[in-house]
Every structure is written in C-alpha cells, then in structure tokens.
Amino acid sequence: MERQILTLRIVGALFIGSCLLAPTLWQPALDASWAWLLRRSLFNASYFETLWTVSLYILFESYYVSLATTSKPRPPMPKRVDQRAGRAHLWKNGTVRVRKLRGRLSELVVYVAPLLLLDLILIKKFKGVAWQDIVSSGGYEPHSLLNATYSSPANIKSTNFLAPSIHNFSFSSPLQLTRALPPRPITSRRLVVELLSSLVLYDALFFVVHLSLHKIPFLYSKLHATHHDHAEIHAQITNRLDLGERLLLVLTANFSLQIIGAHVMTRTAFVPAFVLFLVQNHCGLDVLSYDKILPKGWGAGPSVHAQHHRLGTTGYAPYLRWCDDLYERLTSSRSNVEAQRRKDSEKMARLLDKTGVNSD
Numbered sequence: 001m002e003r004q005i006l007t008l009r010i011v012g013a014l015f016i017g018s019c020l021l022a023p024t025l026w027q028p029a030l031d032a033s034w035a036w037l038l039r040r041s042l043f044n045a046s047y048f049e050t051l052w053t054v055s056l057y058i059l060f061e062s063y064y065v066s067l068a069t070t071s072k073p074r075p076p077m078p079k080r081v082d083q084r085a086g087r088a089h090l091w092k093n094g095t096v097r098v099r100k101l102r103g104r105l106s107e108l109v110v111y112v113a114p115l116l117l118l119d120l121i122l123i124k125k126f127k128g129v130a131w132q133d134i135v136s137s138g139g140y141e142p143h144s145l146l147n148a149t150y151s152s153p154a155n156i157k158s159t160n161f162l163a164p165s166i167h168n169f170s171f172s173s174p175l176q177l178t179r180a181l182p183p184r185p186i187t188s189r190r191l192v193v194e195l196l197s198s199l200v201l202y203d204a205l206f207f208v209v210h211l212s213l214h215k216i217p218f219l220y221s222k223l224h225a226t227h228h229d230h231a232e233i234h235a236q237i238t239n240r241l242d243l244g245e246r247l248l249l250v251l252t253a254n255f256s257l258q259i260i261g262a263h264v265m266t267r268t269a270f271v272p273a274f275v276l277f278l279v280q281n282h283c284g285l286d287v288l289s290y291d292k293i294l295p296k297g298w299g300a301g302p303s304v305h306a307q308h309h310r311l312g313t314t315g316y317a318p319y320l321r322w323c324d325d326l327y328e329r330l331t332s333s334r335s336n337v338e339a340q341r342r343k344d345s346e347k348m349a350r351l352l353d354k355t356g357v358n359s360d
C-alpha cells in the first residue's frame with residue numbers, strides 16, 4: 001500500500017500543480033467536456049445533481065460492502081478497523097452483517113423523495129448564468145425582472161444566490177424541470193481552487209453541525225442517534241440517517257458551494273469526492289482512503305470515524321483533523337485551567353487549615 005500511496009501523492013501533486021500553474025494545458029479538454037455536457041438533456045435537468053449523488057453513492061457503497069463481506073481468501077478482506085467485542089454482529093464467516101439490496105428500496109425512496117421535491121419546486125441559481133436565463137428556467141417571463149420587487153418571487157435578481165426562489169407553476173410549466181447553466185466552461189485553476197475550498201468549508205461547517213448534534217441532547221436523540229445505532233461499522237451506515245440529518249448534510253454541502261459561487265463544473269466534481277470520502281469514513285476497513293494520501297495527521301478517515309462511532313467524543317469533522325484538533329486543544333486547555341484552579345483552591349484550603357484560619 002505504501003507504494004500506491006506514494007504514486008497517488010505524486011500523481012495528485014502533478015495534477016493539482018499543473019491545474020494551478022498551467023491552466024492553458026487543460027483548457028481544451030475542459031472546453032470540449034463542457035460543450036458535451038451542455039448538449040446532454042439529463043445534465044440540463046433540475047434533478048441531475050440528485051441522480052448524480054445517488055448513483056455515485058450506490059456505486060461506492062456497493063464496492064466497500066463487497067470488500068467488507070468477501071469471504072474469499074484472495075484477495076483477502078482488508079483489516080477491520082472497528083473491532084467490537086463479541087461476534088453477534090458478524091456473519092458466520094466472520095464478515096459484517098449488511099442489509100440486502102432488495103430490502104433497501106424504501107430507504108432509496110426516503111432519501112431521494114425530499115431532494116427531488118426541492119429540485120422540482122426551487123429555481124437553480126448558479127454564478128455565471130444570465131439572470132434572464134435563470135428567470136426563464138423558473139417559468140417566469142424574462143421581462144418580469146423589470147417589475148420585480150424584493151418580496152416578489154420573481155425577483156431573483158435582487159435576492160442572493162442562497163435565498164430560495166420558487167418556480168412559477170402554471171399549466172405550461174407545472175414543475176421546475178430544467179436548470180439554467182453557464183455558457184462558458186471553467187478554468188482548471190478555478191476548478192481546483194473552488195473544489196478544495198468548498199470541501200474545506202463543508203468540513204468546517206459540518207464539524208459545527210455534528211458537534212451540536214452530539215452536545216445538545218435533544219438534537220442527538222431526534223436527529224443523530226439513528227446514525228450511531230449499529231453494531232460494527234460498514235459502508236451502509238453512511239446512509240443510516242434520520243431525514244432531518246440527511247437534509248442537513250445535503251444543505252450544508254450545497255451552502256458550501258453556493259457561498260463561494262462555485263461553477264456547475266465544480267459542483268459536478270464536488271459530488272464524487274463528497275460521497276466517496278463519506279463512504280470511506282464508514283467502510284470500517286483499513287483501505288487506501290483519502291486520509292492516507294493527504295499528509296500525515298491531516299485527514300480523518302475510517303479509523304478516526306470508527307472511533308467516533310464507538311465513543312462519540314472525538315472526530316466530529318467529516319474529512320479533516322484541524323477542527324477537532326483545535327476543539328480538543330481549546331477544551332483540554334480549559335479543563336486543565338479548571339483542574340489547576342481546583343488544585344490551587346484545595347492547596348489554599350489545606351494551608352488555611354494548617355494555619356488555623358478555617359477553624360474559626
């Protein structure tokens with residue numbers, strides 16, 4: 001694995017370096033890819049990102065479940081990182097107990113339905129798209145911009161990218177079925193900068209959300225307990241979420257992309273990274289995951305996340321370690337200060353006892 005890690009680090013560094021320093025190298029490929037995507041009706045559909053996310057999730061989950069349940073000696077199953085006591089949660093062959101695909105159709109419907117509903121009622125607003133195109137895609141007349149007021153649903157221009165805008169439902173346009181896309185492709189430099197910053201931003205935002213879910217008992221019991229209620233961890237646990245937490249997860253990711261005005265190409269590239277890293281976190285196996293490719297100590301990964309699922313006291317950030325490190329440093333220094341204060345007051349009380357001051 002050491003050799004694969006080194007190869008991936010070199011390839012990754014060359015790729016990122018060339019994207020940042022020599023964007024003209026990549027521009028012809030990006031131009032051609034964008035022109036091809038713009039011609040695809042599925043890519044123009046309002047629900048494309050939901051289908052893209054779900055398809056990739058099914059692919060990654062199936063792969064890591066197959067790794068965790070293989071009983072063949074070759075290739076051997078990777079070492080499990082979440083070794084719980086007892087064997088009740090394991091199959092007879094020693095692999096983890098997973099749910100069959102047939103019994104999970106309802107889970108798929110519950111996952112997709114709220115996201116599809118949002119896709120079909122809200123207008124998609126992306127940076128780099130003319131306002132007239134966004135307004136038209138939402139079922140409004142382009143000239144409605146001229147009469148728009150701040151409170152009008154048609155006033156997409158004066159509201160920001162984060163404010164939701166509802167589709168103008170009519171017989172001729174009953175649902176939000178398309179999304180207006182930017183005509184120009186992105187540069188490789190912007191793609192890499194936006195992709196990395198959106199992942200870092202999502203990581204920090206979800207750290208705050210996740211910490212709140214653990215520290216506020218009401219939120220934990222109502223939204224997060226389901227995610228921790230399992231035997232040994234495996235890839236299917238990624239999607240073992242209450243509806244509220246699932247929406248929070250998706251909305252936080254969407255916010256991280258919208259707040260930086262990410263190009264649609266960045267959004268399309270963000271989804272595989274976002275989903276793959278989450279599934280790797282929950283796979284429960286010592287595999288070649290993103291944290292091994294990052295410099296040592298930067299990434300969370302399957303071991304840290306399995307420990308989080310067992311204890312719930314550390315590893316709140318989904319991908320990176322810096323938020324948890326900072327949080328642990330702040331909380332441990334505070335508890336150290338409190339412990340020191342306690343020691344000091346006990347020492348003072350002993351001294352006062354000795355001198356007879358307290359005996360009065």
Ligand SMILES: [Zn+2]
Pocket residue numbers: 210214224228308312
């Ligand atoms: Zn948790």
